[in-house]
Amino acid sequence: MRQACLALAVLSVCLPVLADEGMWTFDNFPRDSVKSRYGVDIDQPWLDRVRLATVRLEGGCTGSLVSPQGLVLTNHHCVTDCLSRMSTPARDVQAAGFLARTRAEEQRCAAEQASVLVALEDVTAQVIAAVGDGAGPQANRARKAVLTRLEADCEERHRDAGTRQSCEAVTLYGGGQYFIYRYQRYDDVRLVFAPETDIAFFGGDIDNFQFPRWNLDFSLLRLYTGDAPAATPGHLRWRRAGAAAGEPVFVAGHPGSTERLKTVAELRFERNQQLARWLLRAAELRGRYLEFAARGAESARIVQEPLFGLENAFKVRRNQMQVLLDEDFLREREREEQALRGTLAGNARLRPAAGAFDEIGQALATWHTIFDRHLYFERGVALQGELAGYARVLVRAVGEREKPNEQRQREYTDAALPLLEQQVLAPAPVYAELETLRLAFSLEKMVEALGVDDPMVRLALGRVAPRTYAARLVRETKLGDPAFRARLWQGTRAMLEQSGDPLVALALRLEPEALRLRQRHDDEVEAPLAAASERLARARFAVQGKAGYPDATFTLRLSYGAVQGWREAEREITPFTTLEGLYARASGQPPFRLPPRWLRAQDRVNLETRFDFVASTDITGGNSGSPVLDAGGRLVGLIFDGNIHSIGGDYRFDPALNRSVAVHPAVMMLALSDVYGAEPLLREMVIE
């Protein structure tokens, strides 16, 4: 293996054994490397225990089970959607925080589901057999069909398991491996506790991705089955003192996506087409949100949750853009690629894979020609907002359900529909002014990108100005009513057509072109990209074995590292903050304003209590809410962020600079006991 790595020393996938790099699958954790580096042996029972105590929150986060009664620890920022749905002008739960004093007070997060990975099966051979060697649309359709069938078979086999089992196909290494992951699924997730946003997100967007930091970014949920706390397959013990500086730690979670194995052509495409456009749209929308918020307290409350999401994503992508503008980085990657091409060309068996680079370039060139139209009409950038989102999903779902399961788009298979249905039907407040803002914005961007003379733009708008039209649609649609959505969800295409709803009518009008663009993208972009990426992945395996880890896919991974600061320019950043620093930083003005109960607590809490800390573990978005574990598998922290350098981690892990940011168990314990009076919750947990 070392030999293989030397031969391909230019490939960054050979580095992780030296650095704390990698988001490893549980079936391929580098046990030996970790043992030699940290003296810790992560054995199979450890892996199984941790896997069964880690949950995926389908809204896009991770959590961990921390009591035998289904209590889940996650971030505050992972429950803002739930808090936002619960809030009203009279009762702003985001501002005030939430604590259920009894089980009866625990509030359902209507759109949320939670999943525990109970089994994983390698199905690469079956996929290869079904797809064959083709690279065209036919092979692409066959690949999706077999994945859908394997999911359905798996669910069928486990239909009588007692709890609901959900099966998902997982593509790893860009197609080097295929798995079926089986989850125990919980669709009744209730909010138990969340602190005030002022302390959970202390420092706001300004401090986001920064360290030192003082965010009490945690919350507690509870999984229910049949109106009773769920019996889950496992849970974690807490280690109140946390881990010491330098101590090895592990992060289990569901990192969303990374691009470390992408080709340079794909990275340039991402930079020039995707990021460049997205950033400009997001910056403008941010300005609109901020000015909307400035109208008054109620406007500010309404827009808070989408604004947080937008600013967070904006900071991520702005920094990603800076990495991809760094010519030195791209040229180094080009040299690596040249070396790999050389290795492949020099090996008769692998030679055909070298052609994958050119095929990727051609597929991207095709994508370029349809990029904007595909983005606006098929990916829905022309129709933004909650209401417009319902319209698009309802129209698509009704159309897809008319087809056999294996021929459907993968987002609408039988395995995928239950979550989608719950999300569409979950009650949610509708804010007409904000909906108008978002819909007007997206229609205006469509006009800007495609021109007022584009036939589809004309079909969407007629000759009406976008803002006028958006206001009318929001005023007249009935999609804000969950019962209306439920009727359409269960309905037929004819029912949609006869609904008389103007937003549904707009989505129906655009649907044929959206589907046409989808088909072109599937056949002329996705098909060759998937085939090329598969070939490259298998060629890499052939050269070096499975020494590397796959890019993140919002599936369960384990990272390792140590509690450790870093050197920033001339300054040494130490790994822990304490409560004392929080009070020193509080200015009384947002976003540095403390909730009253924290101001009152100042004199009676131990100011040396550890608050947040950093570790060298390799994480990304989706790891929010991940447990940080010690060698004994005990909970010693709660991931909520990365430092600013971690954003570049989407393309390259820099062991000197890349750090995860976590909440320390000591401050969570202190908060629950001394500030929020939540002793009953503490009594549920096992604390050491």
Place this chain on the structure above:
Amino acid sequence: MRQACLALAVLSVCLPVLADEGMWTFDNFPRDSVKSRYGVDIDQPWLDRVRLATVRLEGGCTGSLVSPQGLVLTNHHCVTDCLSRMSTPARDVQAAGFLARTRAEEQRCAAEQASVLVALEDVTAQVIAAVGDGAGPQANRARKAVLTRLEADCEERHRDAGTRQSCEAVTLYGGGQYFIYRYQRYDDVRLVFAPETDIAFFGGDIDNFQFPRWNLDFSLLRLYTGDAPAATPGHLRWRRAGAAAGEPVFVAGHPGSTERLKTVAELRFERNQQLARWLLRAAELRGRYLEFAARGAESARIVQEPLFGLENAFKVRRNQMQVLLDEDFLREREREEQALRGTLAGNARLRPAAGAFDEIGQALATWHTIFDRHLYFERGVALQGELAGYARVLVRAVGEREKPNEQRQREYTDAALPLLEQQVLAPAPVYAELETLRLAFSLEKMVEALGVDDPMVRLALGRVAPRTYAARLVRETKLGDPAFRARLWQGTRAMLEQSGDPLVALALRLEPEALRLRQRHDDEVEAPLAAASERLARARFAVQGKAGYPDATFTLRLSYGAVQGWREAEREITPFTTLEGLYARASGQPPFRLPPRWLRAQDRVNLETRFDFVASTDITGGNSGSPVLDAGGRLVGLIFDGNIHSIGGDYRFDPALNRSVAVHPAVMMLALSDVYGAEPLLREMVIE
């Protein structure tokens, strides 16, 4: 000369003789090339006549004299600042348009000045003698001092010329040449006519930089001397029928800036540092403006003028960014650069100039380290808005005037102060909500860029939130009062300190750091860049003579080309639009809404009247309002825009795609006579 060009065939500066490329100085117009390409002989009397009939509008535009009574033709979008200052909630001149029925009704544009270039003198030898061979801070200071002295000497020599003479040093070819340009200056510029914004800017931001087009983007100003129409050195005749398709035409004007001679390192710096940051700020500010406008009609009126400027600049820079993200373009430029370096290295006399590339790289690396702080504090990005702008200029002006003229910053020399004074003291409405928005935005961006813990950020804000602080400053400052500004302008540093004005106090607080950053930038960035750029320019002269044209510098230039459409993808774009197309495009909804008088005129005007047209002339921003001339020097159009491809012209001229967009004389004549009833103005003009 052909030989020299072949030796350096990779240099794009050799191309213009084949394409309609180049913004040529009047002392180096490629008479022979034009003669051989178009059969037109542009002789010295032609050049002199056109030069003396072209004016620079110091607000950033061009105009042309079109009557013996000082009437100036320019764009509507060049007088929006003037219209905006004249407008009130009760009388929205931007919406309603303006026509002075008598001389007495002509309204002064208080901040505007106009200049006619009456003489130009090459002073390169004097500058070289004063600066010597140095590349350090000392040489840089000597260069600026000699330019200031040459300006002062020139003004002194022409003090008794009757009208005010203003002398400006002009740096061409990045320092290959220095000139003193002497202008006849008019500081009393009055508005005579402007159409409604709905017809002047028909299609708004959506159609901006597009063609086919129907913008009646013209206005008329009049220059005054001592309360009487000015006797100007020349004026143009109109050719009502305009130029035919394919006919050669010429554009005289003041293109603002291009980057065609910049090194690749400078282009990458511009992309990664300047454009990337600017675009994200501008997109967000645009979002804020648009949401501010959505509050109501009066908010929309208030923000219209800054919004237009922002959206226009945004479209330019977004497209510039796309060019600089094009790796093929940058790599081609790198190959050209390598070839030039090779040529220089192979010539003993020129060899030292090859080192300039590395010196530029080092200077940019230094700039990078201070970029944000310099941008926010010295270039004022932290303090935006009219009021904050006054504060910054007043503080700087008082400080600079304490120094001898030759030691001052070049923006504050005796030659520069009169225009600055007029701009600072001109009355202007102050809109507190918009000022708060702009100031809050800029303070927030400062915090975002530099962090809340930056000592200068703390010095600026204390621990107050930016929006709160901005609102307080705008509420409490007296800088909205022109009389207050006039007192401070004439005052001393002590008067500023004792003024008690909080915005002045803020500018004073930041001034020492701003000056320190200025000094570092002057000595460690500007000095080596200027020296390196000078050396490169002279090396190019040595190799190829003056076969090329200098980058644009907002000084008088002449471009040539032909009335000509282009091929867009599969489509042929013809060069003219007609009135008929205007009516077909009008939807009744902004920005495609016609003013009532144009709707009423529909039945009685000739719908075949030519409206806008395109030509292959090479222009850029600053050329707005430029006359398009035929071979006889007659006015056959009015530049108001370029097509979308012209934006890439800042870096490379593409003869197949790059087009100027102009208003046709026929529609201007028709508008004045048949729509606005402005026959007295037509009678002033010489029309053929």
